[in-house]
Amino acid sequence: MYWNKEFETMPWQEIQNYWLSKLPSYLEYLKNKSPFYEKRLSSIASKDIKTMDDLKKIPFLTKNELRDAQADSDRKNPLGKIQVVDTEDIVQVISSSGTSGRPVYYGATQKDVEVWRDAIANVYYTAGVRKDDIVAHTTGIPLFAGGAAYFEAIRNIGAMTVWPGNLSTSRMLETIRNLHCNVIQATVSFNLYLAERCQDALGVDPRELGITNIIGGGEPGLGEEAIRQKLKDAWNAKTVREIMGLADVMPGMWGECEAETGMHFNVQKYVMVELIDSESEEHLPWETGVVGELIYTNFSREATPILRYRSADLVRVEGISCSCGRTSPKIRCIGRADDLLIFKAMNVYPSAIRDVVLKHFEKYLTGQLQVVKDHPEQVRFDNAIPVDIEILPEHEQANLKQQIEKVVRDTLNIRIDANLVPPNTIQRTQYKSPLIRVRENNNK
Numbered sequence: 001m002y003w004n005k006e007f008e009t010m011p012w013q014e015i016q017n018y019w020l021s022k023l024p025s026y027l028e029y030l031k032n033k034s035p036f037y038e039k040r041l042s043s044i045a046s047k048d049i050k051t052m053d054d055l056k057k058i059p060f061l062t063k064n065e066l067r068d069a070q071a072d073s074d075r076k077n078p079l080g081k082i083q084v085v086d087t088e089d090i091v092q093v094i095s096s097s098g099t100s101g102r103p104v105y106y107g108a109t110q111k112d113v114e115v116w117r118d119a120i121a122n123v124y125y126t127a128g129v130r131k132d133d134i135v136a137h138t139t140g141i142p143l144f145a146g147g148a149a150y151f152e153a154i155r156n157i158g159a160m161t162v163w164p165g166n167l168s169t170s171r172m173l174e175t176i177r178n179l180h181c182n183v184i185q186a187t188v189s190f191n192l193y194l195a196e197r198c199q200d201a202l203g204v205d206p207r208e209l210g211i212t213n214i215i216g217g218g219e220p221g222l223g224e225e226a227i228r229q230k231l232k233d234a235w236n237a238k239t240v241r242e243i244m245g246l247a248d249v250m251p252g253m254w255g256e257c258e259a260e261t262g263m264h265f266n267v268q269k270y271v272m273v274e275l276i277d278s279e280s281e282e283h284l285p286w287e288t289g290v291v292g293e294l295i296y297t298n299f300s301r302e303a304t305p306i307l308r309y310r311s312a313d314l315v316r317v318e319g320i321s322c323s324c325g326r327t328s329p330k331i332r333c334i335g336r337a338d339d340l341l342i343f344k345a346m347n348v349y350p351s352a353i354r355d356v357v358l359k360h361f362e363k364y365l366t367g368q369l370q371v372v373k374d375h376p377e378q379v380r381f382d383n384a385i386p387v388d389i390e391i392l393p394e395h396e397q398a399n400l401k402q403q404i405e406k407v408v409r410d411t412l413n414i415r416i417d418a419n420l421v422p423p424n425t426i427q428r429t430q431y432k433s434p435l436i437r438v439r440e441n442n443n444k
């Protein structure tokens with residue numbers, strides 16, 4: 001039932017004690033190995049970190065700080081100041097997707113790779129992958145977190161792992177058919193796109209391919225019932241499971257179990273997670289309904305460590321006990337702290353707009369929509385927020401635009417300007433289809 005029974009069923013309080021027992025020696029490791037961390041931790045005595053409350057003494061680390069620390073790199077230290085081992089000990093590099101600014105690169109030692117293999121396998125095992133599965137792993141870009149690290153994790157479970165990599169969509173679908181894959185691992189938007197293209201590419205209804213399990217992540221979406229149902233229907237699949245991880249910390253960390261009511265934390269053995277209030281920066285309790293930002297410490301990583309990393313991922317705790325017996329909290333990601341939009345005085349996340357629109361109008365839509373900004377830094381909107389929404393041609397009807405705008409206004413207290421567009425207007429990518437785009441003539 002479990003990949004790692006001991007950790008997956010240990011009471012959450014004991015897990016926190018386990019983390020606290022690991023931290024002092026890790027802090028010493030960083031102080032001794034890294035001038036960057038030695039400076040950041042100079043006022044902290046490692047032995048004084050005894051309670052979760054003591055963690056507040058350790059400063060948060062942000063993506064921008066990591067990016068700056070890496071800017072100063074050379075042949076000797078290609079990963080800049082965040083590299084704390086010799087280059088000869090680094091065997092692999094992954095990068096964040098770099099949707100905003102220069103990507104940050106992270107290294108892995110041989111031991112780090114072993115940790116990924118075990119930890120991420122735990123995530124896929126929770127998401128239902130077993131030895132007898134034939135898994136299509138569709139990420140095309142080995143450098144990204146969801147590339148080689150996912151491949152090795154699925155292979156570690158012993159499933160027959162099929163990685164078509166950078167093949168065209170048609171060739172990928174052909175591979176899935178020829179090899180009788182029953183599991184598809186893909187980002188939400190790419191998975192929808194594969195199903196859309198199947199009839200044209202193979203002359204086959206995707207529901208006839210024998211796909212039983214859909215696993216997806218990499219972007220919010222699978223937490224929304226309408227999108228889950230759309231994917232399930234598109235492939236006639238039995239299960240839809242969400243997974244989540246970060247290149248910055250660990251490519252896979254959260255996985256959804258058979259209860260299908262949120263993602264469990266699956267890498268307790270290697271990563272510490274905290275829940276905080278983004279504004280007060282105080283800890284929040286792991287209780288059902290609480291919304292907060294995830295903070296990660298990867299206390300096992302050798303090459304490019306992460307200490308109290310602010311993920312900017314906002315999550316809602318969906319439950320703290322589960323019929324599957326796992327003891328870690330279940331969450332859904334509800335948006336990115338840095339995706340926040342402000343309409344007049346109201347705060348709203350693009351994912352909330354998508355949630356509402358899909359919930360009420362799913363049968364008229366392809367599932368793709370995008371908030372349109374005038375420039376990359378735009379947060380405030382004084383006029384209705386422009387949103388491109390793809391409409392299925394057979395469902396065009398009068399007043400749909402007005403109906404959508406009204407439901408959003410009534411539900412979220414914000415105004416949108418719904419721009420109804422034909423299918424495939426919003427650009428699909430193999431990795432992520434962002435919920436926000438910048439108007440082209442203003443794109444810097």
Ligand SMILES: [Zn+2]
Nearest residue numbers: 257259322324
């Ligand atoms: Zn569960």
